[in-house]
Amino acid sequence: MLIYIISHLGIIFFLYPGNIIASTNQGHWAPILIGIVFHFVLILIYMKGLSFFPNKDVISIYSGIGKITTFLFLTPTLIYFIMVIIIAVRAYAEIINIVFLSHTPIWAIMILLLSTITYMAAKGIEVIFRTGLLLAFLFLPIILFILILSFQNVDWRYAIPIDSDFRFITKPVFFQSFSAFAGGFLFLGFVQPYFSYEKKGVLLAAGILIPCFILSVYIPILTFGQSTASPLFLPFVVVLDSTKITWLMFERVTMFFLLSLITFVIVYTSLTTWKTIRIINHYIPSIKPVFLLVSFSGLVFFTGLLIPDWKDVEKLLWWNTFFRFYSYIAIPLSLCFFGLRLVRKGKNETI
Known part of the structure; x- marks a missing residue:
């Protein structure tokens, strides 16, 4: 449950608010609810x-069905994972550069992020999960505390009007907002031999995330209004910068919030890297996973260097939309289809 939660939190509060706010001028509950x-x-x-x-x-499920099935479903998912890792490393390196290390070159920040991600992925899924659990216990209380403080300057009148015209469905930024939903739950199908989970626990974790989706969008709107919040880069972070706390010994709560979320992003990216290497190793079993991991990390680093600025990051997010929705929709539906077909075959054999 905790891994499920932290896998989403790092994406929700960074990119998701800007996408939803830019998708519509009023009734932001509608795109949130649809997602x-x-x-x-x-x-x-x-x-x-x-x-x-x-x-x-x-x-193992797809490979047991056939090579064509494996190619049809795992290859687009592999491309999606690779692009997610490249975008995450490049995007969050720039965010760290803007907020914390303004005089540090982005390539140095990327090396730091990739070193941590590669090390965790090399240690395996158990280390990733244990690290995620430790970080969750350390930082989730801080995030909850900061979320409560972020209501300091809200004006509830900005929530009106609440009606929506649903024209946001035709806008690319609305489809980009699904990046906050798409990658987080797919890990359930990769960890099943290593860890067991209960459906109720996963659904409870997904339910806990619902207020985070809502607050990440509505707190900037209730603080600044739609017209002021829409052009902001990372609107929720700007809200935290405007929060004044005289009784706290630290002046900027933004620093603690961002550091917490960036650690969650590292865990999520490590988990995605581990999944990516497993798929690549399935196609190339002759090469040891460690060598694949080091080579892949080098590829991510040099590809990230070729991305000049944030506009190109946004282009990559849009180009990845097809693979995102394909993995998001095709993997669950295909597994359910093949599972039902397997049950029907078993019944026919019994009869």
Whole structure:
């Protein structure tokens, strides 16, 4: 449950608010609600599909069905994971550069991030989970505390009007907002041989995230208004910068909030890197996973250097939309389909 929560939090408070605020001028609850409902439906389908194949991960499930099936579903997912890692390392290196280390070159920050990510991925899924649990216990109380403080300057009149015209469905930024939903739950199909989980626990974790999706968007709107919040870069971070706390010994709560979320992003990216190497190793079993991991990290680093600025990061986010939705939708539906077909074959053989 905690890994599920922290896998989403780092993405929610950074990119998600700007995408939703830019997608519509009023009634922001509508795009948020659509994303949440879509998320819950696909989680249920995904876990239902996995339940047909106990103690098997996604790779072994598809490889057991056939090579064509493996190629059709794992290859687009692999491309999606690779682009997510490149975008995450490059984007969060720039965020760290803007907020914390303004005089440090981005390549140096990328090396620091990639070194940590590569080390955790090399140690395996158990180390990633243990690290995630430790960070969750350390930083989740801080994030909850800062969320409460962020209500300091809200004006509830900015919530009006609440009606929505649903024209946001045609805007690219709305589809980009699904990046906060898409990557987080797919790890359930990769860790199944190593860890067990309960459906109720996963759904509870997804339910805990609902207020985070809502608050990440509405706190900037209630603080600045739609017209002021829409052009802001990282609107929720700007809200925290405007929060004044005289009784706290630290002047900037933004620093603690961002550091907490960046540690969550590192765990999420390490988990995604581990999944990526497992898929690559399935295609190239002759090469040791450690060598694949080091080579892949080098590829991510040099690719990140080729991305000049934030506009190009946003282009990559848009180009990754097809692979994001393909993995987001096709993996759960296909697993459920193959699982139901397996059950029907079993019944026919019994008869």
